[in-house]
Each structure stands twice: as C-alpha cells, then as structure tokens.
Amino acid sequence: MKVSTLDAALQRCLWTRHFKQILSQTILTGLISDPYAASRLINFSSRSALVPFHYSLRIFYHLHNPNAFTWNIIMRAHFELQNNPLQALTLYKLFLAKHAKPDNYTYPILLQCCAARVSEFEGRELHAHVVRFGFHQDAYVRNTLINLYAVCGSMSAARQVFEESPVLDLVSWNTVLAGYVQAGNVEEAERLYRGMPEKNTIASNSMIVLFGRKGCVEKARRIFDEVRVSDMDMVSWSAMVSCYEQNEMCEEALVLFVEMKANGVAVDEVVVVSVVSACSRILNAEMGRLVHGLAVKVGVGDYVSLKNALIHLYSSCGEIVDAQRIFDDGGVLLDLISWNSMISGYLRCGSIEDAEKLFYSMPEKDVVSWSAMISGYAQHECFSEALALFQEMQLHGVRPDETALVSAISACTHLAALDLGKWIHAYISKNKLQVNIILSTTLIDMYVKCGCVENALEVFYAMEKKGVSTWNAIILGLAMNGLVEQSLSMFADMKKTRTLPNEITFMGVLGACRHMGLVDEGRHYFSSMIHEHKIEPNIKHYGCMVDLFGRAGLLKEAEELIESMPMAPDVATWGALLGACRKHHDNEIGERVGRKLIQLQPDHDGFHVLLSNIYASKGNWGNVLEIRGIMSQHGVVKTPGCSMIEANGIVHEFLAGDKTHPQISDIEHMLDVVAAKLKIEGYVPITSEVSLDIDDEEKETALFRHSEKLAVAFGLITIAPPIPIRVMKNLRICNDCHTVVKLTSKAFDREIVVRDRHRFHHFRHGACSCMDFCLHMDEARLGKVDDGSWSQEHAVVLRKQRGEEGARMASWIGSVQEGRDIRVVFLVMDEGLEELEQCDREVFRWWGDFYGGWWWFLVAKVVKVHASLDQDGKRKPKGARLWGQ
Known part of the structure; x- marks a missing residue:
C-alpha cells in the first residue's frame, strides 16, 4: 500500500474489519512509519465510531518521532472525543520531554483543556510557554487565551491580552464581550459593545442575554430593535423571548414568539422551552398546547428539556393527566428533572399518594x-x-x-x-x-x-x-409570648434601621397592644400606620382594633368601628366582637351578633359554640338546645380540644376526655395528685366553663379531662425538671385550665408553657406572662352589688418592684372612661392574701401617689376581704358584695 491510496481506502472503510485490514497493510509495507500516513490513521481511528480508541493510542505510541500535527490530533482526540482534558495536558508534558516543536494549533487545544477544567494556574503556565515559543502574536492563540481567562473569571487578565493584541478581529471582540456577559458585568460589557468598530449579531445576542439576566428589559429590547431584520438569526429572537420570560413579562414573550413565526424564523427547542415556561407562569394551558403541537410538528418535541417544561406547564394548570402522559411517553429519555417536575406536579395538585409512589420508585434521587x-x-x-x-x-x-x-x-x-x-x-x-x-x-x-x-x-x-420579614417575625413572636414591651421596643428599633414596616408589621404591633389591652397605644399605632407610613388598613387591621376594643370592654366603640369600616366586615371581625360580648356578659349585643354570624357562616362551629355559651351563662338551656339543633341540621361538629406535647423527641397528642394513650392510667393518677395539691392551694373549679346542663360534680370531672390538663400531667410524668413543659393547643385555653396550670406551676415548681390559638402563656411560680388579661372576667362589673362577680374574679399578678409592667397596669386599673364603672382588678402578690400586709410599703406609696389615695381605699377593702375568709381559706359568700358597699 502507498500513501496515495491510503486516503481512498479509509474513505471506503465501512466496517471495523476493513480498518483492521488497512492497518495490517500499512504495517506489512512499513507505511506505518511514515508520519503523514500514521497521522491519517490516527485521525480516522480517533474520530470513527467503528474503531476503538485504543487503536489510535497504539498507532501513536508506535511512532518513533511523531510531528506536531500528530501530537495535536491525539491531544485533541483526548479532549474533544474522550472528554479527558487532563490526559491531553499530561500528553503535553510527554511532548515537551521528547523535545517536539509545537505549532500555532498546539496551544489553542491545550488552552481549551484548561478552560474546560477552569484551571487558571495551568493556563498561566501555558501562557508563558506561548510567549517563549513566540506564538503570543497569533490571533487564534490570543483569542483562546482571552476565552481561558474569561472562563476562569479573571477578566483583568483577559482584558490585558485583548488590549495588547496588535490586531483585533470580530472573534476577539466577541470573546471578551462574552467574558463580561458571563461575569454579569453590565457596565463594562455595555462600554465594550458601544466601542466595537462594527456590531455583529453574535455580540448583540450576547448583550440581549446579559440584559435579560440583569432585568434590563428595555435595554435588551433596544439592542434587539437595533439589529436589522436581515441580520437577525434564530438566537436573536430566542434571546429576546427568553429575556421577557425570565423577567415575568410573559404576554410580551408570547407576542414576540408569534411575530417570530410571522417572519418565517425557524424555531428550536430553546425558544419553545422559553415560550412554554411563559405559559406556565400565566397558567395559559391553551397557548401551551398550541406551542406543544408546533414543537412536535417541527421535530423538537422529544427534547427532554421541553418535556420537563411541558410537565411543569400541565401540572401548574391542573392538567395532571396530560402531565402524566408526557412523563409516561418520555421513557428512557427522562432525567432527574423530569421525575422531580412530575413529583412537584402531583404535590401541586394535592395528589400526595401519587407523589409518594413516584418518589419511592425513582431509580435515583437528588437533593431536589x-x-x-x-x-x-x-x-x-x-x-x-x-x-x-x-x-x-x-x-x-x-x-x-x-x-x-x-x-x-x-x-x-x-x-x-x-x-x-x-x-x-x-x-x-x-x-x-x-x-x-x-x-x-x-x-x-x-x-x-x-x-x-x-x-x-x-x-x-x-x-x-435583616429583612422586613425578620422584624415582623420577632415583633409578632414577642407579642405572642406576652413580651409586649419588648415587641413595641423592637418596632422602634426597626424604624431606627430605616426598615420600612408593612401591613404585617402593624398586625404584629396592633396584636401586641391587643394582648395587653393597651387601647391608647393601639389607637396611636393605627393612626401612625395611616398618616405616617401611608399604609391603608385592611380588614385584618380593623379586626385587630375591634378585638382590642372588645377585650378592653369598649363594646360600643368596637361596634361603631365595624359600622364605619370602608369595607364590609368579615366573619372574623364579627367573631371578635362576639367573643368580647361573651367576655363582658353583654348578652344583648352578643345574641344579635351571634345570630348574624350563624347566618353568614353556618358551617363555622366556633360561632355556634360562642352563642351557645352565651345562652348557657344565662341558664337559657332552651336556646342552647336550639343552637345545637341548628348545628346538627347543618352537619356542624364542634372542633374537639387537642393538645400536643413533645417528650423524648416524640410528639404526643391528647383530645379532651382522651383515654387512648398508652400511659393513661399514670396520667389519671397524676391528675389526682395535681387535684389534691391544688385543693390545698385553694383551687375551686370554674364550672361555668362547662356549657352543659349537668350538676357541678359532673362539670368538675369534665373540666379535669380537658386536653391541656392531660398534656400537662403527662409532662409532669415524662419531662424531668428543669426542662420546661411545653404544650400546644388548637383552641383558646379556658379560664379553669389557665388557673389550674398556673397553680400547678407553683405547686410543682415547674415552668409550663402553653400555646393556645391566640398566644403563649408562660407559667412560672404561680404567675402567667399574660398577667391574666386573657381571662373571661368581667372587670367592668366587678364592683356591682349582688352581681356575684367576685366569685369569678382571677388574680392579676404584679411584681413588687417598680417597672414597666406595673406602670401599664396602673394606667389600666381604675381608669374611668365614658361613664362606665371603674375598672378594678384585685391585686394579689405572689405570696397570696395572707402575706399582703407585709408587702413592700414602697409599692403602696407608689400606687398611692399615682392615684392620690385611691390605693389606700383598695387596701381597706382588701382587709375586709381578708377578714371574710373562712379558716380553710375559702371566701364567704358576702365577699361578692364588698366592692359595692
């Protein structure tokens, strides 16, 4: 075989055995030693799917002195065909060891290997070799160097090579511009683009891509419009469509795509994916189907990236069957994104079981x-x-x-x-x-x-x-935990950082005022939200103010606010007023509001229960039965009280009257122990919390099986001190449970934290962080003769030292507003009534100064109440009348 016939023989080679025959002929004739013939064999064998790559290596290593062309072929084969840039760089070391001479094609191959490995260090070494061998003036080599530094993120080095180039061609400009685009440097990229001696489509497309990523849609459109229609290619249109889609301008993306088709521009899978994604964002399944059909028609429907986009489109639009069909048709072409998209689609549509099945059947899973x-x-x-x-x-x-x-x-x-x-x-x-x-x-x-x-x-x-969401979380959280002062102080700190509050922030601030009955402060913040911060109150803000007024007993003002709201009140707002009516025993308004709520939302169990409780408090059992009949008629079931407690890493759940827990016998025994200790503390069950027509003994039994009591008893058994007992309840904690948990914290010397539907209660040493403000006691009527309210009174615990809590209570207790009865809450120190006379006289003087002698009147009444106690510590019946005497 001769060299002249080798190329012709290789062109006719269709089978592996044919190549083996040709190779045998070159070995027999000695042609294998010819550098040109060997390079032709290596080039063919390295690029052909017919021949294993090791044939190329054996031929190469058989050569005694391969030339630069042969070295370039084998190094390029390792990089491009075998995807092994490291081996190509290793061969270069052998190349130098054999004292071979590189040419201007050697270093571009090696520099591309460094770029693929993102290895700037190796690239700089090669740069030194380029200079040493005199190829630094070659345009091809310099452009490859610019690309290497750009890929490695060293734009200063790339720009230096660019500036030092004696001749700059379009490739040079486009390469350094692509580097700035990759780095996201809009300013430098824009400056370079404007300085180009001649604009070209590739550069314009790069700028459109960059502006799209950075949200500069107008600039991207300006570049797009500057390109002549005759010079636009498919990439130009695709880049602009993608720019619109990335910046959620989906309608514009669809309009441009239609214009693209009208101009006869061919579409590829990239632009189709962008359009389908735009349809997903605006939930336009109809347009998505049309684009899907077009993709199938032009032959790009089988691309996995498009299938993934279609799965997301159909599942987002609730067309889960179509999404499943796309997934099932994908077969072996599906990738992890396909599986993850389908799982997300099922979850988005609420098909949790289908998502679980797919998840556990995945061949492999990633973090997504x-x-x-x-x-x-x-x-x-x-x-x-x-x-x-x-x-x-x-x-x-x-x-x-x-x-x-x-x-x-x-x-x-x-x-x-x-x-x-x-x-x-x-x-x-x-x-x-x-x-x-x-x-x-x-x-x-x-x-x-x-x-x-x-x-x-x-x-x-x-x-x-910190973002505004962070401030909101801490403000709301502190208020929820009864730390109202810290919550409002945190709001002041937020304003100092010039973080602008939003609607949620003021929900937290108003909620803090609501938790402690700070009416004046609530009015101030509500006004500040409107006039200072220019935030229009929504229905939740008005509902919060109604609740604040209602809790403070300002029922008339609460109702007036509802009537003056710029929007129609929702059931939550009316519900807040209904709860306040029950708290303050305003049965007239309560009955009217309750009837309205039942009509507005007949399936809400809470409103039925509240109205039923109002009737029960009056002993109107006929109306109670009527409400329960209405509930039965509408299929309304009262939400059972449910409390959860975590012990040893396991969350335990208790329902009211629950007897299913494995440790129920131990829990009931602990409840008996608690009851015995609380009786010594003077605990009397608040049977008014049971809205059933049963005797008091049955009511007491029902009270002591509330879910939070069961959870606390379980906590006393399983959680050793000093670890706090933490209980979460789905409903508001009732007055009796609040009293029991408070006394339990003192009797057992435990910290107990109860989170109900509204707030946290931190019980320590017989006191609660809510200062008992949450209780359903009738402060406004607490001094009226013969009303019996004294027997329903709950102590508000104050610390003896002068502080912010005391100051706030001082401003609340005894205030006279709009002719209503003076609000008097009996103050009891931690030590109890027996130790009252020994309390710090500084506290007495402070309160006396505050009210000009009002405190001494209170002390006189306290002495009378103390004198009215039986030997066992229980109040005599006449104690209910003392405040009115």
Missing part, C-alpha cells in the same frame, strides 16, 4: 427530589410525614438544601417539636450551611411559636442583615 417531597408534605399540612422524610433523608446521607431545611423547620413549628427544631439548627451550625434571611426568619418563627424566646433573640441578633 427529597426537598420537593418534604416541602409538599409541609404545604399540605402533613407535618409528621415531612419530619419523618427529613430524618430519612439524613439516613441516606443527602445534604439538605434551603428548601428542605425551611420546610422541616416549619413542620417543627406546627407540631411544636422544639427538640427536633433545635437539632436542625445545630445541624446547620455544625455543617456550616449558608444561612440567609429566609432560613434565619424561619428559625426565629419556630422558636417564638414554640415559646423559646431566648433562642429566637439569639438568632435575630446574630443576623448581619
């Missing part, structure tokens, strides 16, 4: 798969399942991302699983995971809603940057 499933569980309130899957994720050694962590922490929040929440926080710290505003805010929210304010503040103060 786990996160999607955990997030889906949390969004559909399957919090236990979310935490179980998060723990399973840890067992599989998968490092959670932000989505998984936020979802798991949110699940801990709803389940009051504080121990697991703390473990997740410790996991984040131990593994040095990046903590951004969202994750930090979620941690704060978890801690405050689990009653662990100290940890929440620790996270808050450790944050370098």
